[in-house]
Amino acid sequence: MIRFYYLPDCAPCEVTKPLAIVAAExxxxxxxxxxxxxxxxEDLASAGVTVAPTICNGARxxxxxxxxxRLLRFFGEGA
Numbered sequence: 001m002i003r004f005y006y007l008p009d010c011a012p013c014e015v016t017k018p019l020a021i022v023a024a025e026x027x028x029x030x031x032x033x034x035x036x037x038x039x040x041x042e043d044l045a046s047a048g049v050t051v052a053p054t055i056c057n058g059a060r061x062x063x064x065x066x067x068x069x070r071l072l073r074f075f076g077e078g079a
Contacts, residue, residue: 002031002075005044007052012065016053023071029057 004020006013017033024031036044036052048054051063055074062074 001058002029003034003047003056004031005034005036005039005047005049005052005054005056007036010052013053016055016066016071019066019068019071020055022068023075026072027075029075 002020002024004017006017020031023029036049039049044050047056048061053065054061054063055066055071057074057077059077062070066074
């Protein structure tokens with residue numbers, strides 16, 4: 001499962017979220033959107049979340065605004 005950590009009103013998050021949905025649909029992956037404001041600092045630190053957005057495919061993480069092509073490759077890696 002893809003984990004997408006975001007912050008409300010975060011411009012890079014708002015740009016990347018719809019692209020992540022498309023990438024998840026195209027690669028057949030499930031995606032969980034997690035509002036970082038609802039998590040404790042300890043939980044975020046243990047998940048390696050330091051920047052919004054942070055996206056985890058199970059094998060590694062990418063951070064910041066992403067393109068659709070990048071997300072498609074990244075989602076395919078963790079399958």
